Amino acid sequence: MNAIAVFKNRWLAFLMLLPTLVVLGLFLYYPALETLxxxxxxxxxxxxxETFVGLAQFQQLLTDPAYYQSLLQTVIFCALVVFLGLxxxxxxxxxxxxPIHGAAVYRSLLLYPYALSPAIAGTLWLFMFNPEVGLVNNILRTLFGIAPRWLDNPILAFTLVVFAAVWKNIGYNLAFYTAALQNLPGELLEAAALDGATPWQRFRYVTLPLLSPITFFLFFVNLTYAVFDTFSLVDILTAGGPTLGKTGITTFLIYRVYQDGFQxxxxxxxxxxxILMLIMVGGITVLQFRVGRRVNYGA
Known part of the structure; x- marks a missing residue:
């Protein structure tokens, strides 16, 4: 019979939790309540x-076309980053x-983008796609005689930010998928091959379902990354612009908070x-738990 550790003095337990509670209170609960x-x-x-206005600011946001444009752009951006990233x-x-020679080296090189900070990644892409001296435009100018204005055209700027965000996080997805593939039960794949299944059929009906738990996990990690962790990329590459319609084409929700709060x-x-973003995140969390019940974690 296993012994269960019990504190003889119940205040000792609270005393040991006190440092954690102080940190959470100062850096999590107090800022959240102050934001509310x-x-x-x-x-x-x-x-x-400070002037008390009640819910007037929420009403202003929910009737602002520019806010709805930022929301739509954020949804499209997140969908592209998650789908392309996975x-x-x-x-x-x-x-x-x-099973090729030097596979470990290739995997290490592919993980490299994730090791970069978002600011460094944004700076690299900014230099590569500089319309005057950037590497990409130099190649395009030499081969095809064209030099697109990547950061001035709304569609090109949006596309650039999407692929920069995908590139920055692809090493994270690669690491988890590689570990999952290496732990797949080989007997199932061998049985499918013996039954005459083509490589695509083995991937579609065996590998992909077995990867559903890790795909489910990565889906929400990538979604969180797209919503919150791409701020530096946007700030360095486009600063929310160029303007299209009511606001900048890359003015996503997180960047709009920064513009209104600090600019x-x-x-x-x-x-x-x-607060509205917090409500959206709560909705995503509820969705995560509901969908998670349908994921098959069996072999």
């Missing part, structure tokens, strides 16, 4: 002014998992946007 409070005030961080990550993992100094308005 500020969302009800028309506040200016620079002039230290597709490229799995494809590269399958190629890197082949326009509308602290309360930015807090209201942060």
């Amino acid at each position: 409070r500020l969302s009800l005030y028309r506040a200016n961080f620079v002039f230290q002014t 597709a490229f990550g799995l494809s590269l993992a399958i190629l890197a998992n082949q 326009n100094f509308q602290t309360g308005f930015a807090a209201a946007q942060a």
Whole structure:
């Protein structure tokens, strides 16, 4: 019979938890409550002014066409980053998992982008796609006589940010998919091959279903990354522009919070946007738990 550790003094347990509770209180709970409070005030961080307006800022956001444009752009951006990130990550993992000489070296090189900070990754892409001296335009100018203005054209700028975000996170997807592929039960794949299944059929009906748990996990990790962790890429590459319609084509929700809070100094308005994003994240979390019940974790 296993012994269960019990604190003789119950206050000792709280004392040991105190450092963690203090850190959580200062850096998580207090900022969250302060954001909720500020969302009800028309506040200016620079002039230290606050005027209670209740839910007026939420009403303003929900009737603002520019906000809905940013929301739509964020949804499209997230969908592309998640789909392309998982597709490229799995494809590269399958190629890197082949029994070839130097496969470990190839896998290490493919993991390299994830080791970079988002700021460094954004700077690399900014230099590569510089319309005047960038490597990409130099090649295009030499081969085809063209030099696209990548950061001035809304469609090109949006596409550039999408592929920069995918490239930055592809090493993460590759690492998990490679580990999952190496742990697949080989007897199932061998049985399918003996039954006459083609390589595509083995992938579609055996490999892909067995990878569903890791795909489910990576889907939500990539979604969180696309929503919150691409700020530096956007800031360095496009700064939310170029303008299309009511706002910048790459002014996603997280970047809009930054613009209103730290550039326009509308602290309360930015807090209201942060609360709406928190509600969206809560909805995604609920969806994650509901969908997770349908994922097959069996062999």
